Amino acid sequence: MLRILPKNSNYFVNSQFLFLRHSSSAPAAATNEKNKEIANYADKKRIKKGSKKIPNDFRFKYQDFLPSPTARYRNSLLEKLMRKDMLERRSQVHIPEFYVGSILKVTISDPHSQGKTNSFVGICTQREYTGLCTRITLRNVIDHQGIDVAYDIYDPLIQKIEVLKLEKRLDDRMLYLRDALPEYSTVDVNMEPELLAEGAPVPVNETIVKMKPLPWMQKWERKELKGIENLDQYLNLWRKQQREKQATPWEKYDLMKEYRRTIPEEQQNKIFSEIFDRINKINEEHKIKAKAARRTITKPQNIR
Amino acid sequence: MQTTSILSNLRAVTSVFSKSHFHTTSICNEVRLLTRLRVVDNSEIGKQAMMEGKPPKTIHVYNRQHVGYIGDKVMVAIKGQKKKGILVGLKQMQKVRVPRFDSNNVVLIDDNGTPLGTRIFVPIPTILRTILKKKTLAKGADYTKLLAIASRFV
Amino acid sequence: MFLSKTIKTVLGTSIINDVRYTQVCFHRFKFIPKLRVPEWHFRVERRAKDRDDNLTERNKRFINEMSKKDHEKASLLKVPTVEPKEWKKGMIRCGIVAKKLGYYPLWTKDGTRICTTVLQIIENHVIKYAPPGEFNPTMRKRLGNYNKKGCLYIGSGEADPNRLTANYMGLFKESGVMPTQRITRFIIHPDAALPIGTSINALHYRVGDYVDVLGKTVDQGWQGVIKRWGFKGGPATHGTTKNHRRGGSLASGIKSRIWKGKKMPGNMGNRWRTLRGLKIWRINRKENCIWVSGRAIAGAPGSLVYIYDTVLPLRQPKEPLHFPTFLGDESKLPEDIYEETIHKFGDLTITFEPEK
Numbered sequence: 001m002l003r004i005l006p007k008n009s010n011y012f013v014n015s016q017f018l019f020l021r022h023s024s025s026a027p028a029a030a031t032n033e034k035n036k037e038i039a040n041y042a043d044k045k046r047i048k049k050g051s052k053k054i055p056n057d058f059r060f061k062y063q064d065f066l067p068s069p070t071a072r073y074r075n076s077l078l079e080k081l082m083r084k085d086m087l088e089r090r091s092q093v094h095i096p097e098f099y100v101g102s103i104l105k106v107t108i109s110d111p112h113s114q115g116k117t118n119s120f121v122g123i124c125t126q127r128e129y130t131g132l133c134t135r136i137t138l139r140n141v142i143d144h145q146g147i148d149v150a151y152d153i154y155d156p157l158i159q160k161i162e163v164l165k166l167e168k169r170l171d172d173r174m175l176y177l178r179d180a181l182p183e184y185s186t187v188d189v190n191m192e193p194e195l196l197a198e199g200a201p202v203p204v205n206e207t208i209v210k211m212k213p214l215p216w217m218q219k220w221e222r223k224e225l226k227g228i229e230n231l232d233q234y235l236n237l238w239r240k241q242q243r244e245k246q247a248t249p250w251e252k253y254d255l256m257k258e259y260r261r262t263i264p265e266e267q268q269n270k271i272f273s274e275i276f277d278r279i280n281k282i283n284e285e286h287k288i289k290a291k292a293a294r295r296t297i298t299k300p301q302n303i304r
Numbered sequence: 305m306q307t308t309s310i311l312s313n314l315r316a317v318t319s320v321f322s323k324s325h326f327h328t329t330s331i332c333n334e335v336r337l338l339t340r341l342r343v344v345d346n347s348e349i350g351k352q353a354m355m356e357g358k359p360p361k362t363i364h365v366y367n368r369q370h371v372g373y374i375g376d377k378v379m380v381a382i383k384g385q386k387k388k389g390i391l392v393g394l395k396q397m398q399k400v401r402v403p404r405f406d407s408n409n410v411v412l413i414d415d416n417g418t419p420l421g422t423r424i425f426v427p428i429p430t431i432l433r434t435i436l437k438k439k440t441l442a443k444g445a446d447y448t449k450l451l452a453i454a455s456r457f458v
Numbered sequence: 459m460f461l462s463k464t465i466k467t468v469l470g471t472s473i474i475n476d477v478r479y480t481q482v483c484f485h486r487f488k489f490i491p492k493l494r495v496p497e498w499h500f501r502v503e504r505r506a507k508d509r510d511d512n513l514t515e516r517n518k519r520f521i522n523e524m525s526k527k528d529h530e531k532a533s534l535l536k537v538p539t540v541e542p543k544e545w546k547k548g549m550i551r552c553g554i555v556a557k558k559l560g561y562y563p564l565w566t567k568d569g570t571r572i573c574t575t576v577l578q579i580i581e582n583h584v585i586k587y588a589p590p591g592e593f594n595p596t597m598r599k600r601l602g603n604y605n606k607k608g609c610l611y612i613g614s615g616e617a618d619p620n621r622l623t624a625n626y627m628g629l630f631k632e633s634g635v636m637p638t639q640r641i642t643r644f645i646i647h648p649d650a651a652l653p654i655g656t657s658i659n660a661l662h663y664r665v666g667d668y669v670d671v672l673g674k675t676v677d678q679g680w681q682g683v684i685k686r687w688g689f690k691g692g693p694a695t696h697g698t699t700k701n702h703r704r705g706g707s708l709a710s711g712i713k714s715r716i717w718k719g720k721k722m723p724g725n726m727g728n729r730w731r732t733l734r735g736l737k738i739w740r741i742n743r744k745e746n747c748i749w750v751s752g753r754a755i756a757g758a759p760g761s762l763v764y765i766y767d768t769v770l771p772l773r774q775p776k777e778p779l780h781f782p783t784f785l786g787d788e789s790k791l792p793e794d795i796y797e798e799t800i801h802k803f804g805d806l807t808i809t810f811e812p813e814k
Contacts, residue, residue, distance in 0.1 A: 073759055077745060078559040078576055088803035108401060109809045111569065113430040113457060116810040120403075120458065132563050135400065145393070145426045146406035147458055155400065156801045156808045157569040178406065217331065400571070 054272045061097040062279065063127075064134045064153065065271055066263050082131040083271070087278050089132075089154050094286035095161055100124050101169030101205060103187050104138055106151050107160040117159065120149050121189050125174040139177055141186040146178065164193045167205045170226040179216040180209045180228075222246055333395040333408075335372035337362060341380065341410040344392060345421030345453070350412055353382050360387070360410065374402065375435030377447075380410065387412050387420070390436070390450060392428055403429050403458045417445040419453055427458040498595075499641060500625035509621065525619050532636040537655040545781035547774060550607070551650040552783065553766040554579055554658055555614035555642050558673065560759045562749060564739055565801045569808055572800075573753045574739055577671070577763060579746040582658040585633045585641060586611040587651045595643075608648045612658070615639030615762070642764065650782040660746040661784035663765070665738050665797045668773035672732045673756030673763040681726040689721070731756040735770045741795045743788060 059066065064086065067079045098104055102124050110118035122138030125148070129135055134153045139146065151158065177185045184207070196202075208229045211220070214236075221231045221243050232240065251257065335341070340359045343350030353360060360382035365372045372378060372391045380389050389412045393405035405426075412420040417440070428451075436447040513521070545551070556577040564572045593609040617639040619627065627637045633654040652658075663669065683689045683705040692701035705723075709716045733755055740749035748765075757763055767779065780786075796802055 073560055075559045075759060077578060077747070078562070081576065081742070081745065081747065082562070085803040091804065092807055109569070109807065110401075110430055111810050112432075112434045114433075114813055116812045118430055118457075133561075142427050142458065143425060143456065145409075147427065148404040148406075149402075149458075150398070150400050150404075152400050152563075152571070154563075154803075155569070155571070156565045156803075156805070157401070159807050159809070 052273045052276050054269055054276060057097075058272045059268055060099075062272065062275070064095075064130055065275060066130060066268060067271075068130050069261055069263055071260070079131070079271075083275060086132060086154060087275060087282065089156070090279070091282050091285070093158060093161065094283075094290075095153055096163045096166075097202075098124060098136075098161075098163050098166060099168045099202065100127055100172055100174055102163055102167055103165040103191065104136070105160075105162040105164055105191075106138065106149075106158060107162075108151070108155075109157045109159055120147075121164065121187055121191060122147075122149065123174070123177065123185060123187055125177055137175075139174075139185050140189070141182045142189065144182070146182060146185060148178070162193060164191050166194075166196055167203045169205050170208075174227065175218065176211070176216075176220045176223075176225060176228060177209065179218075179220065180211050184209045219243075333397070335362060335376075335378070335391060335394060335396070335408050336365060336370055339372075339408060341378070341389070341391075342407045343382070343389075343412060344409040344426045345411045345419060345424050347412050347419070347421035349383055349385070349387070350421065358383070360389070374398070374429055375432050375439065377413075377439075378410065380412070382412070388415065389413060390447065392424070392432065392450075393426065402431055403427075411450050413447070413450065415445065417447040417449055419450045422453055424450070424454045427456040428454045430457050498643075499629060501623050502626050502639075503621055504623050521620060528619070529636055532634060535634050535655045538653045540653060540656065540782060540785055542785045543649050543781050545778040549647040549649060549781065550645065551767060551779065551781055552610050552612065552646050552652065552658065552662070553642075553644045553764055554662060555582055555612065555640065556580065556748070556763050556765055558755055558757055558759055558761055558763050559747070561753050564749060565808075566799045567801050567808060569801075572739065572751060574749040574751055575753050575755050577748050577750055577755075577765065579658075579660045579748065580615050580762075581638070582612050582614045583633075583635045583638065584610060584652045584654055584656045584658075585613045585630060585635055585638075586654065589651075590648060593645075606648075607645050608651055610644045610646055610650075610652060612642050612644060613638030613640070614642065640762065644766075652782050656783070658783055659743065660741050660748050661743055661786075661788065661791070662780060663738055663741065663748060664775075664780070665741055665795050667738055667775050667779070668735050668768040668770065669738060669750060670732050670734045670766045670768050670770075671736055671750065671755050671763055672730060672766070673761065675727045675729050675731050675756040676758050677728040678726040680724065682723045683721065686723060686726045687721040729756075735768050735773045737797075739797045739800055742793065743791060743795070744793050 065083055067074060103121065104124055105119060105121045107117060107119040109116060120138055120140070122140035124136050125139045126137045127134070128137075132154045135150055136153060137148055137150045139148050141147070153161070207227070209227055210229050211231070211234055214234055219239075220228060221235055221239060235243075339362045341362060342359060343354055350360075360380040362372070362378050363381050363386065364370075364379040366377040366379070367373070372394070374391055374394055376391050378389050378391060380387050389410040391408070392411050393403070393407065393409035395405060395408050398404045409426055411424060414420065433448075433451060436451065439447050556579045559576040559578050562574050562576045564574050566572060588609040588611070590606055590608050593607070595609075613630065613635055615638050617637055619637050622637050629641065630637045635655060678685070682703055684691050684703050689705055691703045692698050692706070694702060705721070708720060733752065736750045736752055736755075738748055738750055741747070755763060768774070794802075801808060
């Protein structure tokens with residue numbers, strides 16, 4: 001029986017699946033010296049003459065630039081047009097590096113509120129779609145009320161996206177926080193940004209979350225999530241039996257599935273080399289602006 | 305595997321390996337007839353109902369489709385009485401920039417739109433401002449009074 | 459006694475290319491059998507058995523060289539200059555063949571998102587023009603008086619000449635245009651005629667105007683009555699025997715037969731469907747793309763689609779269209795033309811003035 005995949009498999013594009021895959025068969029493990037030579041030669045052949053060396057973290061930082069891996073919707077011209085517009089928007093708003101589990105503060109122009117701006121602080125629980133359609137969901141618990149807000153990153157109403165705490169979590173999709181105890185989703189609204197040293201690797205927050213009793217919004221026990229405490233204690237016999245029945249342990253060996261979920265390294269390099277210069281320039285400009293903004297705030301006042 | 309985007313809620317999902325051949329849609333979390341709501345203001349009747357563990361049930365949604373959206377007026381059965389209320393937060397998937405709450409919140413009002421309580425303890429979406437203004441102009445009753453008793457906007 | 463007016467007119471027309479006409483019954487019936495339109499041009503692709511796929515490398519290179527020479531000849535085509543004409547309401551101009559690329563979000567200046575589809579206008583070249591007397595189609599649709607309308611033959615899409623039949627390529631000899639993947643006929647007002655060899659690009663349309671887009675829907679294959687027609691089927695439980703996804707009753711007793719057009723399982727999709735009144739939000743003249751509202755254009759991404767000026771009476775253009783096509787100076791226009799209310803991505807973030 002064929003396993004029916006959801007139509008829009010955009011949903012598969014997440015950092016966990018952005019490992020490097022080569023479109024041609026990968027060179028064998030370089031154990032002997034001879035094999036090492038062969039591997040080096042193959043590497044050199046793959047990297048074209050005069051191409052830029054793209055840092056490894058580009059595919060995490062600029063995840064949105066990678067198109068959806070679903071072959072049906074791939075079109076090079078469409079992607080090219082989108083990338084151009086994304087860079088234009090990025091020149092106006094600094095879209096920082098963040099992951100699911102990081103704490104973000106999003107400020108938007110709100111036509112409904114009195115001051116015409118509105119900001120929301122929360123944990124990023126999921127990151128959907130790619131390109132101009134990229135959407136994030138932030139979650140926070142305010143006044144004992146859990147609130148989720150979704151934002152299109154490239155929405156022109158967004159004034160600022162700040163990362164208050166840059167970190168990763170054990171899972172790529174944290175919608176289970178809705179069924180977890182509220183303390184795990186609570187974020188201080190007046191939190192100060194925590195800065196990381198430049199060049200330091202992104203820390204992985206290994207907190208394991210405790211759940212509320214059933215009923216849950218989704219069947220979390222079937223999703224192979226690492227960030228939840230021992231799930232069995234919440235389940236009854238029927239749920240456990242169904243989980244065993246529905247389990248697909250062969251999926252991790254399914255190479256074609258992985259192939260279909262990722263974009264090969266060569267294509268990634270091509271895309272990033274196109275945007276490399278422009279995006280670095282944009283980042284520098286934003287850094288300068290941020291520095292200038294900080295300078296004006298800390299200007300000393302003459303109090304007499 | 306189920307996604308929680310709005311599009312997927314409209315798509316039917318079949319579990320290929322299950323025994324039963326039921327064709328079900330994913331959870332919609334709509335507010336419609338007989339939905340239980342959470343009273344979020346400090347009105348006497350609301351507080352008592354929530355404490356007893358008998359939350360108000362929707363009897364009618366004042367809407368063409370009879371499915372509530374944020375800012376819609378609802379008729380609610382609470383402690384054996386009929387009261388009107390305004391939906392102030394929904395568990396349903398919302399559009400971008402509109403907050404989605406973990407519970408279906410309601411603020412009780414009378415026919416003129418004056419809220420029965422004096423304070424709302426829970427944050428309220430800013431989109432209510434625009435929606436309630438429109439409703440006030442259309443209907444005659446002043447629904448924007450409940451914005452004055454809100455403690456926080458989101 | 460069963461021969462009515464309709465049959466006479468149907469049988470009266472010429473029978474072409476093995477098309478069989480079924481007997482139409484009473485003229486009171488609303489159902490008219492949809493006859494397959496015979497192909498008006500020759501077979502396009504050479505049959506696999508006739509193709510020389512097993513050529514040696516040397517011969518392949520030779521053939522490529524020769525086709526390059528043909529291409530050079532085609533590129534030296536001198537197209538006579540066209541004079542712009544005055545457009546009046548009701549004068550149909552040429553359409554365009556485009557490729558549906560996919561979904562693209564755009565935002566307006568007050569922050570609302572618009573779902574749009576990008577259509578890439580692939581190479582469109584005029585191959586032939588048939589003036590009103592000459593054009594005589596086999597299928598006559600309700601498009602008004604054919605005697606007063608001409609027909610423009612437009613070729614679109616690149617094709618490998620080695621794969622095409624000699625007969626099909628003969629259609630392009632007169633014009634000197636390189637053979638294309640597809641030839642489309644657009645029925646136009648005689649004043650909208652374009653000289654042979656003219657290429658039509660995205661600037662044929664304007665931002666803010668409305669278009670109709672015709673495409674062939676995705677082929678779903680043989681589908682049951684529930685998916686195809688939206689029937690509800692039968693109950694899942696309560697002892698129902700083998701009636702979970704069936705259509706139920708076929709007819710009631712009066713006529714003692716099933717009406718024509720009864721909804722039943724069959725092939726779903728693969729039908730021509732038009733979406734009317736789609737607004738053009740943005741045009742990119744460099745890549746020849748137009749952004750058109752909506753995302754329900756028939757066909758999978760990558761499929762070809764036909765664009766026409768809209769037929770809807772309330773969406774007619776207020777200013778005269780480019781007639782017969784855009785003949786101005788392209789370089790004077792910006793690369794990306796946006797509709798007035800669209801927010802350009804390079805513009806400042808949208809802000810609202812606070813209430814006083």
